[in-house]
Amino acid sequence: MVSKRLSREAGHRRKFLAIIDETPECERAVAYAARRAKSTNGAVVLLFVIEPGDFQHWLGVEQIMREESTAAAQAALDSHAAKIRETIGIESELVVREGKATEEIHKLIEEDQDIAILVLAAGNSKEGPGPLVSSIAGKGAAFPIPVTVVPHNLTDEEIESLA
Numbered sequence: 001m002v003s004k005r006l007s008r009e010a011g012h013r014r015k016f017l018a019i020i021d022e023t024p025e026c027e028r029a030v031a032y033a034a035r036r037a038k039s040t041n042g043a044v045v046l047l048f049v050i051e052p053g054d055f056q057h058w059l060g061v062e063q064i065m066r067e068e069s070t071a072a073a074q075a076a077l078d079s080h081a082a083k084i085r086e087t088i089g090i091e092s093e094l095v096v097r098e099g100k101a102t103e104e105i106h107k108l109i110e111e112d113q114d115i116a117i118l119v120l121a122a123g124n125s126k127e128g129p130g131p132l133v134s135s136i137a138g139k140g141a142a143f144p145i146p147v148t149v150v151p152h153n154l155t156d157e158e159i160e161s162l163a
Contacts (some may be wrong), residue, residue, distance in 0.1 A: 005116050005145070014042040015093070015115045019049070019105065020076050025152045027080075028159070029121035032150045034084045034092070035163030036119070045093040045115060046080055047108060048073040049101040070096060109145055118143050121150040 016033040097104040
């Protein structure tokens with residue numbers, strides 16, 4: 001059960017959450033979320049989750065790796081936010097978390113009661129649509145808010161017409 005969404009109440013705006021990762025389809029999700037936010041006078045939140053398994057080293061090495069991963073995550077978020085600012089004309093909220101992606105998505109949704117829609121994009125690889133899209137099919141990882149899955153093959157023009 002998710003806490004009550006506040007996005008429709010006075011002083012709040014509906015937020016679209018897009019996940020930033022290394023997958024090529026991530027751009028499709030960001031493009032849709034940003035355009036949808038703009039067309040509905042909402043906001044877009046970009047989340048980058050750093051997987052914790054990357055830091056299983058000696059303390060000094062672990063700290064350096066954590067700092068490098070955080071810097072890379074922030075750079076990826078900044079890049080997407082700049083593109084949104086230039087093409088759509090809105091500012092993005094940027095969030096970096098460390099943990100398992102589905103758990104951190106759930107936590108952020110619970111913490112920010114204005115987040116009303118999670119936007120994911122399906123990949124086109126033979127392994128499947130991608131780990132996050134696959135996880136919404138599982139009972140334990142179902143997300144507590146509506147999820148929009150953007151097909152990988154949509155062009156910017158098609159996304160514009162749909163958003």
